[in-house]
Amino acid sequence: MELKEVLQVLEQLAPLSLAESWDNVGLLVEPSKPRPIKTVLLTNDLTDAVMKEAEVLSCDLIVSYHPPLFRPIKRLAQKDWKQRLAIRAVEAGMAVFSPHTSWDSMKGGVNDWLVGGLGSGQVSVLSQAHGGASHSHKLEFMVRSPEELNAVVEELKASDDGTALQCSGSRPDSSGIHVSLTCSASALTPSVQILLKHSAPCQSLSILKLEKAPLPGHGQGRLSVLDQPVTVATAIQKMKSHLGLANLRLALGAGRTLESSVCTAAVCAGSGASVLSSVQADLFITGEMSHHEVLDAVAKGTSVILSDHSNSERGFLAVFRERLAVRLPDAVTVVLSKADRDPLEVV
The missing domain is CATH 3.40.1390.30 (NIF3 (NGG1p interacting factor 3)-like)
Structure with a gap:
């Protein structure tokens, strides 16, 4: 092959x-x-x-x-x-x-595997992945004639590397030809500068920012609302078995004990603090967090399980x-x- x-x-x-x-x-x-x-x-x-x-x-x-x-x-x-x-x-x-x-991001990937160690639950993505075209802006404007349209398009093409622009025009009416141009972020400024040199496009130009569509099930980190809540002690044993480890590191959340109930768990494989920090959950599971990041989680009543970085992925x-x-x-x-x-x- x-x-x-x-x-x-x-x-x-x-x-x-x-x-x-x-x-x-x-x-x-x-x-x-x-x-x-x-x-x-x-x-x-x-x-x-x-x-x-x-x-x-x-x-x-x-x-x-x-x-x-x-x-x-x-x-x-x-x-x-x-x-x-x-x-x-x-x-x-x-x-x-x-x-x-x-x-990490893909549906059924590392983070879905990691959170699955606690058992079944309603799983959601913490940091949503987005897909779609690479074009980030749409420019809409008018030109008065096909000749003006051709002149503008030729100037735009001359400033483009061949991948950043897509242009389409509608049939002309009494007000002229309506033109729609999509471009990447890098092509936005030079494209606008060219359009501003032409009177009709300059007077009619509008710029719209395009948002990429979310990709359901894909993204960084996972939050699971467990179908069957477990104690912190049980969560530890489940994760030891899932990760094939004899030892894990634990920080109990403020006011929590080993017998406290875990109804919600947030995970991020590797070094997960940047993804987990703003999440409300009974338990964080990741590979590594800094001392102060652990203290922040504990102060909010969230317990933390750390496996060391690659043990959360391998x-x-x-x-x-x-x-x-x-x-x-x-x-x-x-x-x-x-x-x-x-x-x-x-x-």
Whole structure:
């Protein structure tokens, strides 16, 4: 199976458009020489131990949930551990792909898996994802003749890179030709400047901001109103079992005990304080929060369970492996990393 075909399957399962704008997702390392994809390795983090595992397996594609290349780099040198891993992937002809927050956001993704550890409930998204066209503004104006319309359109096209503008005009009437133009945020200012140079568009111009439509079930974080409320102590045991951990960290909310009832729980995989901070819930579940973020939650009467960052995400890999494997031919083997683990442990 070709790399592009596997990438198409990954995109179908979790569109990269769902990722946060700050994230670095998608194909991060692409081999120069195409080779059939026979072995895919799933890992939460691409570390030296995981790369050794991939080399032993003669892996063709590494799907690393966290992007091993995140910030811009100016050189590939041996002094930086992430750059060393990228070099080894290139030398071995391995592709590296990262889905990160697209998996967090998607319906049935990491956060739905995480909140499911407490049992069934009415689940809602905390930070709604939006879809739709990339165009952010609509400009409506009039021109007096087809000749004026052609002149305006030619000027707009000259200032555009070919992707930022879409223009349509209606049939002329007694007042002229009604024109509607949609553009991206980057094309808004130059487009307006061009229209203001023409008398008819200048006098009739109106600008509307376009909102992207919400994508039901997709977005960051989840809030569950549990069908069967549990105690804090039971919630701890359920999450230990769900995450496969012997230990979790707990901060009891003000006035709460281990026997206090949990009717509502808010979760965010990874580092979740920015998503959870304004939420009202009996319990927060995430990988990590700062000391002061925990204090803020506790003061509001919200208990907090912390698993350490990647422990709140890693278990989803097994779920995704099954989804991916059934969509790939039998000739492609999808393997869960055995070397991948959270760098922190309780000692």
